[in-house]
Amino acid sequence: MRKVLIITYYWPPSGGSGVQRWLKFAKYLPQYGWQPVIYTPENPDFAIEDQSLLQDVSPDTEVLKTKIWEPYEIYKALTGNKGKKVNVAYAAGGKKGGAIHKLALALRGNLLIPDPRCFWINPSVKYLSEYLKSNPVDAIISTGPPHSMHIIALKLHRKTGLPWIADFRDPWTNIDFYKELNLSWLADKLHHRREQQVISEADCVVSVTPTWCSEFEAKGPKKIALVHNGYDEADVAGQDVAVDEEFSLVHIGSVNAARNPKVLWKALSELLPENKELASKIKIKLVGNIEAVVFENIEKYQLGDYVEKVGYLSHKDAVAFQQKAQMLLLLINNTPNANGILTGKLYEYMASGRPTLAIGPSGSDIAKVLNQTGSGTIVDFDDVDGMKKMLLDLFSKYQNGELTSSASGYEQYSRRAQCGVMAGLLDDITK
Known part of the structure; x- marks a missing residue:
């Protein structure tokens, strides 16, 4: 059975919608000849936790974890929410706030590129490069947001030459709150440059809706594919x-x-x-x-x-x-x-x-x-x-x-069926 390294921020006990896609795909990939190896943070700052989802993780699935530092304690201190969980989407622009909140958003958008998980990029590339020397895989998948996962995969792809799928559960510079980040022209340029590097260098770009696939296709990927979310x-x-x-x-x-x-x-x-x-x-x-x-x-x-x-x-x-x-x-x-x-x-x-x-x-x-x-x-x-x-x-x-x-x-939208589509893409890029 071939192996695929999946780089994801969201993994049980994370709750909410972000974890579901790759939790379920990891469950069904072995049925299509692919054994997943999960790479995820050891100490993430999840807004929502759901311990019951751990039951969906097969004991045969290897899960690699390293520590991550996230600046949300600084954000929470600035906004007076110390000790509380941060809803990352809202912190990224989905929620209006006062001057301190807007300052925090401006700092987030202009300094933390592509997102606050950027401090995990280089340590992850170093760790995974060493891991792969003695534990080879056949392909890499990164899933974002957070889009720092794609930058980890980009750097790893450049170092190893491994085939790579960049899976976008949401857009990057086309996301609805992007303009609310109050970006400088330089930060905006850096976001677009990073996005373009990912899209143009990945062997396949995947997204979850026809409209978003069309938007990514206009940016010139080698290959674009639609893989829906689904139900289990x-x-x-x-x-x-x-x-x-x-x-x-x-x-x-x-x-x-x-x-x-x-x-x-x-x-x-x-x-x-x-x-x-x-x-x-x-x-x-x-x-x-x-x-x-x-x-x-x-x-x-x-x-x-x-x-x-x-x-x-x-x-x-x-x-x-x-x-x-x-x-x-x-x-x-x-x-x-x-x-x-x-x-x-x-x-x-x-x-x-x-x-x-x-x-x-x-x-x-x-x-x-x-x-x-x-x-x-x-x-x-x-x-x-x-x-x-x-x-x-x-x-x-x-x-x-x-x-x-x-x-x-609607059976075509089952997680099992959509996982088959994803496995077919893995087969294509590893021929």
Whole structure:
């Protein structure tokens, strides 16, 4: 069996979405003739932890770890959050703050290139170079963000000549918060230069949505490929749960300001006073970490009695929770790159057996997948009338016992199937 070195920041006990892709691919790669060797930090600063995910790591998987130094203690001291966990996406620009917060972001974007994990690059290259002398592998995969993982792989690729796949779970300079980093012209140039080096020198660049693949293709990679995220059959099988009696709309995952479903709050504020039956049955359940601005909107529209804050759940419990929902809410960031977002939870939603109501652009990649599989519907960010009509239609189906999912053809998005696509790319670059 051939071996592939996978360089990833996120690995159990990390929770959240960032860990899922390569945790699951590492699980299924051996079925395609590839044995993964994981390289990950020994002491990372995870915003979310989920100990249950350790059960998905095979005892046959070799996991290499070295210490990492991250400057988040400095960031937390500057912003008055000492001792608290930092949500890296929000610290990187997804959340507004005061002058100290903006200063911290400016320092992050201009000095820590490509990201705050940059201090791990050179020690990792040194460690892995020595490791590979006595433990050869056939290929390298780096997955980012954080994009420092790609720089480790770039330097290792240059030293060893090993075939290399750069896997982008999110864009680099096209990410929605990039302009909020307040970059100098020099820092912007360095980010673009580093990105271009990775894209042009990797044997294959992989991303997770058609739109993002097109954006990367314009930058001139040797090879570009789409490998979707997905759902793990093992996670959704064998869960025997009863569907909620109330008209429940459930969202799984973090909700920040960009993902705040204002159109839903507005529509409900207009519908509920005039529709007492709907008001007596509806319950919005938010599972995960929710920013304060979301609850400010909920209170603004006097919807507090209809919204339940569940908090963070383990991945296993979250899967069971979504299978209980009457409807699943899928929220897309209301940002310029919204068309290219294919959030990973979409695939688990499809496999849950419950219908999905998404909020986002009607011409987006998510809308196309929903239409292709018949797994749900989508309402645009600002379409209040459309949302009201959709809610009434869904509620009518709920009352008549007809609120079911008719999803089909989604099996292609299983983690096992998508891992087969990734393994095929490994086969191609190692011929």
